[in-house]
Amino acid sequence: MKLLVTGGMGFIGSAVVRLAVARGHEVVNLDAMTYAACEANVAPVSGSNLYSFEQADIRDRAALERVFATHNPDAVMHLAAESHVDRSIDGPADFVETNITGTFNMLEAARAHWMRQGRPSGFRFHHISTDEVFGSLGAEGQFTEDTPYDPRSPYSASKAASDHLVRAWAETYGLPVVLTNCSNNYGPYHFPEKLIPVTILNALHGRPIPVYGTGENVRDWLYVEDHADALLLVVQKGAVGRSYNIGGENERRNIDLVRTICALLDEMQPRAKGSYAEQITFVTDRPGHDARYAIDPARIRTELGWRPSVTVEEGLRRTVRWYLDNEAWWRPLLERQGVGQRLGTRA
Template identity: 85%
Template sequence: MKILVTGGAGFIGSAVVRLAVARGHEVVNLDALTYAANLENVAGAARSNLYSFEQADIRDRAALDRIFATHNPDAVMHLAAESHVDRSIDGPGEFIQTNVTGTFNMLEAARAHWTRAGKPEAFRFHHISTDEVFGTLGETGKFTEETPYAPNSPYSASKAASDHLVRAWAETYGLPVVMTNCSNNYGPYHFPEKLIPVVILNALHGRPIPVYGKGENVRDWLYVEDHADALLLVVAKGKLGRSYNIGGENEAKNIDIVRTICALLDEMRPDGAPHDRLITYVTDRPGHDLRYAIDPSRIREELGWRPSVTLEEGLRRTVRWYLDNEAWWRPLLERAGVGQRLGTKA
């Protein structure tokens, strides 16, 4: 299969690219190389003759048409997106342009390509989204594929809009689509503005570890390589028009994640111990969702997928990876906004 992966130099996209190439798929990596992208994430895959790269912005329809015509992909895996909630609070316009207008352009370019090719039955447009479109849960319950949409941040609202566009293009034009909504990802190559890499890197530098509110917010944590495995399964075997929720079955409070990372660093890098002395509670994010949790029954029962990495093992692997890969993360600390508290303009 030849797969066009958008956002393939980002965190989740690069995991998909690495795994797809390793499994023998041809991959076209389309990425605009904005602040959170890094071609080092796919350096190994790039050495394969199965890999090719196109620097382009999904807001540029002409570039998309050229790329479809040049590479003639069998499937699209659309991951390109602005994804940081705090940045969306400070600058929502970029999120609307990339996540909504960009997805519209991708759908139209894919539809034109599919139509020119005679509407092949095997073609797939796989839209990758987030559980944040469902809003927030109380202390009980889980998101299913039937949960009503109730986004609470500019980021989640823009992703919800993109999900609705994909559904509409399937219903109106017959475009063969599959969709997935995932829980919080973590693991190697995670850009250092999200919770887990922030905790690791601040602790290594002896800086305060910021915890929003009281750290009581609950997330379902999904190891990124497990997620990539699930995505490749869905694009190959998912039922047309179907959406699948992908979760790690690993719920944890943010403060417990932070304390676990500190304990791992105490073990692996004891010269800074105890690292939990650096935990600092800060003003909560505006509109901070209390709890996310995914019911992954559909993907388990229909496609036979389950996560393989426990939260304990995944956090250990992640901390070890950051300790061993300073050459990767050190230059990223100089990029715009990294290390600063964002999302306060509300």
């Protein structure tokens, strides 16, 4: 299968690229190389004859037409997106342009390609989205594929809009699409602006470990390599027009997650004195911070036989170990724009 993966230099996209090539798929990685992209993310497969790279922006329709015409993919896995909630609060325009207009361009380029090829029944446009489009849960309940949309941030609103566009292109034009909405990802190659890598790197540098509010916010944590496995399953075997929620079945409060990471660091690379947990610092909460996300993955488990293989305890251990062993990867990223700064406070 020849896959066109957008955003393949990013965190989740690169996990998909690495796994797809390892499984014998031909992969075209399309990425604009914005601040969160990193060539080292795909270094394990970049020398493979199954891998090729196209630097292009999904906001550039002409570039997309050229890529489709050159490579003739069998399926699209659309992951390219602006994804950091704090950045969306400070600069929502980039999220509208990339996540909405960019998805529109991808749909139109894919539809033109599909029609040129004679509308093959095996073609798929797989749109990868987030559980944040569903809003915020209370202490009970889980998101299902039928949960009404209720986005609360510029980021989640832009992803909700892109989901609606994909469904509209399926209904109006017959484009064969599948959609997935995932819970919070973590693992190797995670760009150092999200909670888990920030916790690890601030701890190692002796800096305050910021926890928003009182740390009571709950997330369902999904190991990124499990997510990549689920995405490849959906693009190959998912029912056309169907959406699948992908969750890790690992709910944790943010404060508990941070304390677990500190305990792992205490074990693997102890401080000269005391615990890394002493660096935990509660800071002003993010505007509109959703209280809880939790996914019911029954559909993908029942229909496709998938379930996560990595518990959050094992996944965090692997992740902390990876960051300790890969300073050459993360050190240069700390110099990039906005990294290490508190963002999302302008509201």
